[in-house]
Amino acid sequence: MGTLRNALGGICVAFLLLAVVDVAVRLGFPRSDRLNENFSSTYLHREIDALRGSSPTVVLGDSALWGYGLPAQRSALSLLRRQGIPNENLSYEGGSPPNTYAMLRALLRDGVRPRLVVFNVNQKEFNPMDSAYRQLHPSVERLAWSALDRSERALLKPTQPSGSDQALQRIVESTWQLYGMRNDLREWLFGDVDAVHVAQGAIERISGTAGRRRAAHRPTAEAFEGTYDLTPLNASDVSFRFLALVADLLHRNRIPALAILTPTNHVLLHQYVDTPEYAANLRASTFLLRSRGIEVLNLDDAFPGTDFIDNDHLNAAGNVRLAKVLRSALQ
Amino acid sequence: MIFNTWLFAVFAVVTIALYWAVVPTGLRPYYLVVAGTVFYAWAVPAYTVLIAALALATFAIGTALLRTRDPGRRRALLILGVVLICAVLVFFKYTRFFAAIVNEVASQNILPIPQIVVPLAISFFTFEFVHVLVDIYLGKIRRLDALDFAVFAMFFPTLVAGPIKRFQSFAAQLRPIVAPPPEEIALHLYRITIGVAKKTIVADSMSLLAQPIVTPGTPYGHLDYWVGTLAYTAKIYFDFTGYSDIAIGTAGMLGLSIPENFERPYWAENIAAFWSRWHISLSTWIRDYVFIPLGGSRRPPVVVLVNLLIAMAISGLWHGAAWTFVVWGLWHGMGLAVHRVWAQNVVPRIPLLKSGTLGIRAASVATTFAFVAFGWVLFATSSLASAGGVYAGMLVP
Amino acid sequence: MADVLSSDPFFRVFGRRLAHPCVLGFVIALVAVLIIVFGSSSDSHFIYTDF
Numbered sequence: 111m112g113t114l115r116n117a118l119g120g121i122c123v124a125f126l127l128l129a130v131v132d133v134a135v136r137l138g139f140p141r142s143d144r145l146n147e148n149f150s151s152t153y154l155h156r157e158i159d160a161l162r163g164s165s166p167t168v169v170l171g172d173s174a175l176w177g178y179g180l181p182a183q184r185s186a187l188s189l190l191r192r193q194g195i196p197n198e199n200l201s202y203e204g205g206s207p208p209n210t211y212a213m214l215r216a217l218l219r220d221g222v223r224p225r226l227v228v229f230n231v232n233q234k235e236f237n238p239m240d241s242a243y244r245q246l247h248p249s250v251e252r253l254a255w256s257a258l259d260r261s262e263r264a265l266l267k268p269t270q271p272s273g274s275d276q277a278l279q280r281i282v283e284s285t286w287q288l289y290g291m292r293n294d295l296r297e298w299l300f301g302d303v304d305a306v307h308v309a310q311g312a313i314e315r316i317s318g319t320a321g322r323r324r325a326a327h328r329p330t331a332e333a334f335e336g337t338y339d340l341t342p343l344n345a346s347d348v349s350f351r352f353l354a355l356v357a358d359l360l361h362r363n364r365i366p367a368l369a370i371l372t373p374t375n376h377v378l379l380h381q382y383v384d385t386p387e388y389a390a391n392l393r394a395s396t397f398l399l400r401s402r403g404i405e406v407l408n409l410d411d412a413f414p415g416t417d418f419i420d421n422d423h424l425n426a427a428g429n430v431r432l433a434k435v436l437r438s439a440l441q
Numbered sequence: 442m443i444f445n446t447w448l449f450a451v452f453a454v455v456t457i458a459l460y461w462a463v464v465p466t467g468l469r470p471y472y473l474v475v476a477g478t479v480f481y482a483w484a485v486p487a488y489t490v491l492i493a494a495l496a497l498a499t500f501a502i503g504t505a506l507l508r509t510r511d512p513g514r515r516r517a518l519l520i521l522g523v524v525l526i527c528a529v530l531v532f533f534k535y536t537r538f539f540a541a542i543v544n545e546v547a548s549q550n551i552l553p554i555p556q557i558v559v560p561l562a563i564s565f566f567t568f569e570f571v572h573v574l575v576d577i578y579l580g581k582i583r584r585l586d587a588l589d590f591a592v593f594a595m596f597f598p599t600l601v602a603g604p605i606k607r608f609q610s611f612a613a614q615l616r617p618i619v620a621p622p623p624e625e626i627a628l629h630l631y632r633i634t635i636g637v638a639k640k641t642i643v644a645d646s647m648s649l650l651a652q653p654i655v656t657p658g659t660p661y662g663h664l665d666y667w668v669g670t671l672a673y674t675a676k677i678y679f680d681f682t683g684y685s686d687i688a689i690g691t692a693g694m695l696g697l698s699i700p701e702n703f704e705r706p707y708w709a710e711n712i713a714a715f716w717s718r719w720h721i722s723l724s725t726w727i728r729d730y731v732f733i734p735l736g737g738s739r740r741p742p743v744v745v746l747v748n749l750l751i752a753m754a755i756s757g758l759w760h761g762a763a764w765t766f767v768v769w770g771l772w773h774g775m776g777l778a779v780h781r782v783w784a785q786n787v788v789p790r791i792p793l794l795k796s797g798t799l800g801i802r803a804a805s806v807a808t809t810f811a812f813v814a815f816g817w818v819l820f821a822t823s824s825l826a827s828a829g830g831v832y833a834g835m836l837v838p
Numbered sequence: 839m840a841d842v843l844s845s846d847p848f849f850r851v852f853g854r855r856l857a858h859p860c861v862l863g864f865v866i867a868l869v870a871v872l873i874i875v876f877g878s879s880s881d882s883h884f885i886y887t888d889f
Contacts, residue, residue: 120627121454128867305875305878306647601884645878646878
């Protein structure tokens with residue numbers, strides 16, 4: 111028994127020390143301008159918790175509003191914040207109408223009532239081939255799944271693998287804050303989810319691989335063939351149904367909202383988006399939202415091709431222009 | 442159940458706690474058999490029947506070997522047992538490979554490529570079973586208790602990926618299983634902790650840097666391939682030693698000692714020394730059950746060199762059913778052969794090489810390390826063509 | 839079994855103080871934090887489980 115006592119004693123001491131570290135993380139882990147690239151459900155829960163009792167302007171967008179390709183402080187929403195327009199940017203890569211809806215449900219369930227919700231509508235997300243068409247971000251799914259109705263869950267394809275190990279993993283992540291937020295911690299420390307990515311990036315810059323890869327992946331129109339589904343939008347489109355659910359939820363709860371039709375690179379995507387079908391789908395989205403009293407800001411063709419990194423992500427200059435436009439709209 | 446999962450952590454903690462706190466000393470071996478069965482069955486329940494059946498067959502043949510004095514009958518029993526075990530291994534692991542070879546030689550799909558799922562750890566438990574039968578035949582094992590053998594076969598810390606145990610030293614610890622003193626428990630816990638750290642911090646990080654050689658094809662440069670090779674060299678070391686640390690530490694927590702698998706192999710001064718320090722339990726198995734039965738070092742020099750190539754080719758093939766592993770084995774076999782000729786014929790004639798100065802030793806370590814690292818490219822890539830692409834990327838300006 | 843301890847370099851340098859539950863617990867907690875900070879999420883399976 112002395113053997114067992116020694117081992118258990120050591121494990122208990124370890125648990126105690128880790129619990130102390132956990133408390134420190136809970137109290138002291140900084141909040142950033144936007145969600146991390148690989149944010150955890152633990153971190154998201156923390157962010158939503160921090161908003162409880164306040165009435166913020168909440169932004170629920172996809173990578174376009176998240177500021178893809180740029181550091182956090184150069185995204186349009188961060189610029190707006192520094193210009194005196196406070197907002198809570200809960201956008202992320204992989205956002206879509208189902209994701210916007212799930213986030214809204216989670217916010218309302220957890221006692222956050224925004225004074226204004228800003229979200230974007232990206233036409234590519236109505237394409238059944240899009241990864242976010244009927245899938246939630248894994249961290250959002252973990253947090254918001256229970257807030258959805260059964261019929262809403264039935265429309266979605268769960269991303270969470272099942273199994274005893276996955277279930278245990280989820281239990282550990284929800285009880286051990288430091289472990290649950292490990293990706294967020296690493297991004298805060300290293301700017302990346304893996305410390306070794308920093309070394310990898312340096313090696314690829316020295317060897318020239320980074321430059322060669324960038325050149326090989328320069329966006330071309332052909333690369334986006336099939337990205338935008340031009341069939342008429344209707345209730346059979348799951349993502350469009352969730353857009354309606356977003357609008358209904360906002361309307362029912364009398365929460366003011368501003369829907370942005372996502373800036374789209376018409377120079378690059380001319381053959382796909384300068385078509386009657388695309389325009390009809392934009393009108394369908396606009397009509398759906400306005401019929402529920404949601405203001406719509408059509409920025410679809412509002413930005414020149416030089417403001418884009420690719421099909422729908424703005425570069426630094428584009429984000430400055432977007433911040434200016436949003437500032438006018440929000441004021 | 443894999444070691445770096447929460448499921449295994451819970452399983453191990455609960456199993457070990459009950460083992461010492463609740464299970465009477467006399468029942469601990471039975472408890473280990475049950476724990477091992479649960480552990481293995483968690484992954485693929487169907488294949489638990491396979492390992493149990495093969496263990497039963499090995500025990501039956503081993504018992505018959507112990508009872509039989511007639512040399513002819515003993516030889517026949519040994520051949521039956523070894524062929525049966527090897528047939529099971531070959532069927533599950535190599536059928537696809539051999540079918541692909543036949544189709545390639547015939548330049549058409551004569552044989553269908555079967556979709557066979559390889560049972561977890563089959564390469565390890567089959568080797569342990571062969572060892573038991575051969576050592577009984579040679580008189581090195583004089584007693585085969587059913588319970589001892591069952592614990593040996595289903596010992597969960599080594600069930601997935603070794604170390605490949607030896608029955609004699611393992612069974613000797615079972616009656617009774619003595620609780621280690623608290624300091625030793627601490628040592629084992631440290632070992633497990635360090636093992637997990639080796640895997641999750643170093644090995645998994647090195648995976649990213651090794652990407653250029655594991656999945657070549659994107660526009661990588663020289664530096665990427667060289668860094669990738671070094672990273673893979675580090676990855677495989679920390680991955681496997683991390684696993685072995687967890688296995689040995691967990692076995693130690695159960696009061697049982699299992700063979701060490703590594704002894705700072707990258708510090709070896711020649712390739713023969715490397716193989717006495719890398720995956721020791723496998724290399725000693727290959728020595729005892731392949732190289733020595735072929736005649737070992739007691740045959741004419743050329744035959745010994747050929748035996749080295751054969752033994753290492755088999756070692757390579759054991760690692761995987763692919764030509765890259767065979768070539769990797771032959772690479773090391775060639776290295777061992779060259780080293781043997783070098784050590785016996787060249788070194789004695791050159792005083793500088795015999796001197797053992799720091800410079801000579803450093804050069805020896807560096808050369809051996811480079812030889813091994815170069816060979817790992819074959820291990821990492823999925824085809825000989827990919828390996829060729831990596832080597833070209835490293836060496837061709 | 840005592841040979842294991844005396845031959846282990848870790849214990850030879852730091853002594854049997856390492857066996858104390860507090861020291862043991864501290865080291866385990868420290869390594870756990872290091873794993874969380876520097877661990878990689880890239881590849882979790884063990885190579886030798888393929889063999």
